[in-house]
Amino acid sequence: MKNKRYNIKNLEELHARVCSLKAENELQGAALVKDTKAYLKQFTFGSLIKKYATPSAFLKIDDKLNISSSVMSLALPLLMNSTLFRGSGIITKALVGLASGKVGKALDGEHLSAIFNSVKSWFGKGKKKQEKGEGYVDYGIPPDSETY
Structure with a gap:
C-alpha cells in the first residue's frame, strides 16, 4: 500500500x-x-436457466455435438420401455429401444421446441375470441349497396 x-x-x-x-x-x-x-x-439458478436453456445455446454446441439428440437417444428408450411397454417381452423392448434411439438422434432443439409449442397450443385454445361487438348485427347488406 x-x-x-x-x-x-x-x-x-x-x-x-x-x-x-x-x-x-x-x-x-x-x-x-x-x-x-x-x-x-449471474450465477443463480434462474439466470443460468435463462442463459443456457434456449434451444440454440443449450441444445446445440456445434454441428457435430448435439446435446439434445444425445440425451434424447438415451432417455427416450428408457422412458418408452418403463411406461408404455412395461409388460412386454425382451424382444419388443429391444426393438422399441432401437427405434426410439434412432428417433431420439433425429430430434434437436428446434424440433423439441416446435413439438412443445404445438402441444402448448392445443391446450391454449380454451376461449374463442369474439370478432364483432355484441350490438352489431349483420343483415347481409353489402356496404357499397344503395340501401346501406
Missing part, C-alpha cells in the same frame, strides 16, 4: 480529512457490495 502525504496543518483539517476518508470508505464499500451482488446474481 502506498503512503499518501497530506498537508494537514491543524486539528480541524485532520478531522475534516478523517471524515472525508470515512465517507469515501462507505461509498467504496457500498459500491463493492453492489458489484458483488450483481456478479453473484
Whole structure:
C-alpha cells in the first residue's frame, strides 16, 4: 500500500480529512457490495436457466455435438420401455429401444421446441375470441349497396 502525504496543518483539517476518508470508505464499500451482488446474481439458478436453456445455446454446441439428440437417444428408450411397454417381452423392448434411439438422434432443439409449442397450443385454445361487438348485427347488406 502506498503512503499518501497530506498537508494537514491543524486539528480541524485532520478531522475534516478523517471524515472525508470515512465517507469515501462507505461509498467504496457500498459500491463493492453492489458489484458483488450483481456478479453473484449471474450465477443463480434462474439466470443460468435463462442463459443456457434456449434451444440454440443449450441444445446445440456445434454441428457435430448435439446435446439434445444425445440425451434424447438415451432417455427416450428408457422412458418408452418403463411406461408404455412395461409388460412386454425382451424382444419388443429391444426393438422399441432401437427405434426410439434412432428417433431420439433425429430430434434437436428446434424440433423439441416446435413439438412443445404445438402441444402448448392445443391446450391454449380454451376461449374463442369474439370478432364483432355484441350490438352489431349483420343483415347481409353489402356496404357499397344503395340501401346501406
